[in-house]
Amino acid sequence: MFGKNFKNRIITVKRLSALVLSFLMVAPALAEKRYISDELWINLRTGPSNEFRIIKTLKSGSHLQFIEESEDGKFTKVTTDQGLEGWVPTRFLQDKPIAFEKLILTQRELDKLKADYNELKSQHSELKKELSQTKQAQSETTEEKQAQAKELEHIKKVSANAINLDKKNQELAKASEELKIKVDTLKAxxxxxxxxxxxxxxxxxxxxxxxxxxxxxxxPKMSGRKGDGWA
Structure with a gap:
C-alpha cells in the first residue's frame, strides 16, 4: 500500500510542476492587454479624438483591455478594470507593462512560485515520511521473515528428532516384543x-x-529261616 501511494504522490508532484510551468508560459497570452506608458495622466474619451467628452482620467500604469484601433491609428478603444469603455491616445499605450508594473507582476509571480515551492516542499516531506515508513515496514517484514525462517528450521529439527524418536520407539517396541517372546518361551x-x-x-x-x-x-522270612537253622 505504501509503495502504491508513494508512486501516486510522485506522479502528482510531477503533474503539479508541469502545470506551474505551463501556467507561467501561457498566462501572458491569455488576454491581450495594453498599458499606459510612463506618463502621469491620460484622458479616457467617448470617441476617437480629443473633441469627445472625457469619461475618466487614467493614471500611468492602469490596466486596459484592448478592443480596437481607430482608422488613423491615433486612438485605441479600450476597457478599464472597472468596466468603463472609451478611447485613449494610442501614443500613450504600449503592449508591455511599465517598470513599476513589471515589478508588481514579477512579485506576484514570485509569490506564486514561492507558494508552489512550499507546496512541493510539503509534498516532498510527506513523500520522505512515507518512504521512511515504507522502509521501516519492509525492515519489519524482513525481520518477521527471518524469524519465521528460524522457526521453520526449528520445526524441521524437532520434526526430524520426532521421526528419529518414533523410529527408535518402534525398534524398542520390536525388541521388547522379542524379549517378551523369549521370556514366555523360558517360562514354558x-x-x-x-x-x-x-x-x-x-x-x-x-x-x-x-x-x-x-x-x-x-x-522277616529271612529272619525266620535263620532261627530254624540254629535251633
Whole structure:
C-alpha cells in the first residue's frame, strides 16, 4: 500500500510542476492587454479624438483591455478594470507593462512560485515520511521473515528428532516384543522342567516305598529261616 501511494504522490508532484510551468508560459497570452506608458495622466474619451467628452482620467500604469484601433491609428478603444469603455491616445499605450508594473507582476509571480515551492516542499516531506515508513515496514517484514525462517528450521529439527524418536520407539517396541517372546518361551521351558523334576521325585519316592514294602516282606522270612537253622 505504501509503495502504491508513494508512486501516486510522485506522479502528482510531477503533474503539479508541469502545470506551474505551463501556467507561467501561457498566462501572458491569455488576454491581450495594453498599458499606459510612463506618463502621469491620460484622458479616457467617448470617441476617437480629443473633441469627445472625457469619461475618466487614467493614471500611468492602469490596466486596459484592448478592443480596437481607430482608422488613423491615433486612438485605441479600450476597457478599464472597472468596466468603463472609451478611447485613449494610442501614443500613450504600449503592449508591455511599465517598470513599476513589471515589478508588481514579477512579485506576484514570485509569490506564486514561492507558494508552489512550499507546496512541493510539503509534498516532498510527506513523500520522505512515507518512504521512511515504507522502509521501516519492509525492515519489519524482513525481520518477521527471518524469524519465521528460524522457526521453520526449528520445526524441521524437532520434526526430524520426532521421526528419529518414533523410529527408535518402534525398534524398542520390536525388541521388547522379542524379549517378551523369549521370556514366555523360558517360562514354558521352566514349567516343563519343573514338571519333569516333580515326576522324578514321585517315581523315586514310589520306588523307595515299594522297596520298603518288599524289604518288609522279605526280611522277616529271612529272619525266620535263620532261627530254624540254629535251633
Amino acid at each position: 521351558e521352566n514349567e516343563r522342567l519343573q514338571g519333569s523334576k516333580d515326576l522324578n521325585y514321585i517315581l523315586i519316592g514310589g520306588g523307595l516305598i515299594l522297596l520298603g514294602i518288599i524289604l518288609g516282606l522279605v526280611l
